[in-house]
Amino acid sequence: MDIALGTIPFGTTVDEKDTFAILDRFAEAGGRMLDTANNYPFWVPGRTGDESELAIGAWLAARGNRDQMYLSTKVGARPTVPGDTTLDSAEGLSAVAIRTAIEGSLRRLGTDHADLYWAHIDDRSVPLEETLGAFDELVKAGKTRAIGASNLHSWRLERARNISAANGLTPYTHLQLRHTYLRPRPNAVIPETGHTLTTDEHLDYLADTGVTLWAYNTLMFGAYTREDRPIQEIYDHPGTTRRLETLRQVARELGATTNQVVLAWLLADGHVPIVGVSSLAQLEEAIGATRIKLDDELKSRLDGVS
Template sequence: MPALASTGLDVHPLCLGGNVFGWTADEDASFAVLDRYVAAGGTFVDTADVYSSWVPDHPGGESEAVLGRWLAARGGREDLVIATKVGMHFKADLANLRPESILRACDASLERLGVETIDLYYQHRDDEDVPLQESLGAFDELVRAGKIKHVGLSNFSAARLREAVAVTQEHGYAPISVLQPQYNLLDRAGFEGELQDVCVEHGIAVVPFYGLAMGFLTGKYTRESEAADMGTPRAKGAIKTYGGQERSWATLDALRAVAAEHGTSVSAVALAWLRARDAVVAPIASARTVEQLEELLPMAELQLRDEDLAALDAASAG
């Protein structure tokens, strides 16, 4: 299993996204997915306090609570690396990175998860209204208190990531170990280049979200899907975001060709491409059902050839 950079934590090459737990996957379905993931050797689960506060009557924390109940029912806490996030909640008093908000949110996450320590705690997005010295200072306080083990950032620009690294070094705070950016075959420009270079320079592990581009890169859509009513919110969003670009369909064609060569799923190829990128340790992907998870799991063993990578790079570069 790959090591999560400076943390020393060994994680499965697939980080299981928990955004669907308690939302599009009810508790029984979520438990089934988690059971299968762990049975397949999975060790790395990602969630956030905001999941799923965008749903009417959901106060937020539903995903953490489902994961917590699963942990209580199944045990095995020591075998899992649990990551969660703060700062993007739909509630105004938690949608920031003020120290008091961070400390309160962390305690709430610990309670929902039913754990004493969070392995990896992210600032879910940059909050330029709060000085990095304050927000990272609060994270350092949590590390010293034993409430979190390692610090991550998500949705940060290259310039702000550099600044954050400098702040931790200047003040002796817990280092930034992981970056979680949006990155996949169809969303490349925001990460490749300076942001990726900062991660390589400072030994920061990359755990990309939207690894399958909201499900578009699973291969279940065709050009005829563009105008169709896809049913689920994520499916509609995927078609709306990516379906109007010829590059998207060319990338899917290339993925299908590589998948056929290897006798595997389109999803596995898309995630294996990510895993082959510099600094990327484990892409995040979620599954509502065990059947969907089965499409993802082969990525852990899949080794793409140079010609496969070149074909995917060419198609996705447009």
């Protein structure tokens, strides 16, 4: 199953019992990819950022299935000041920060390696050579198998990959960005300051290089289906009305939910949708999306709306 399970609420708003139930069902359905970070959910008062990794680690230990799962975690955005719920004191991407952070993540996850380790932010206060060199050390030490960049502009990704190629360092092979079926207005400013929206330039770059996109906020906080979750103002333009109409038409024809069609559309483009769930019902809906196959006609209809 080519979706990644988003785990931000695990160990906090989703307690251990429900976390284990969700992870059990995900694994039973063939899910392998778990996406977490060393700071989830630090922005909630009273939380440290340890919680998600600790919950996953407890489940892995209880089930003894580390080798069956693909662990993705991140470094760079964990506060260094206790109680800070902003990114003002983020640890950043210095070599020291990366070396320190991986040890904490591996300890909480109860493993000796991550399968994919991400730079959570773009830290321009640190030379890319230093950041990439530190990541390369982790790969050579067996502490991660691959590295990725989250919330990075395409020109910065290209620069980083060129530096890696020129210096024989492990390159970024994955990119994590906010991406969904609806398209924001050009130059729209999103309220979530830590998020970076996917652009056409990103998509063109990914198609040309084979870098894999992991897409987050795929279902827009539930706004596709929940009346209590309005679609954000950045999508307030005529194209949204047209795309929603087409999305809903395709969903009716397939006997699927709009959420499922969004996820199927992302999968059809070769992306990895990250789906954050807090209940088994939400997980079942996501699992159902992996059984939907968009034929060429349906895919073209969805893509063709501007």
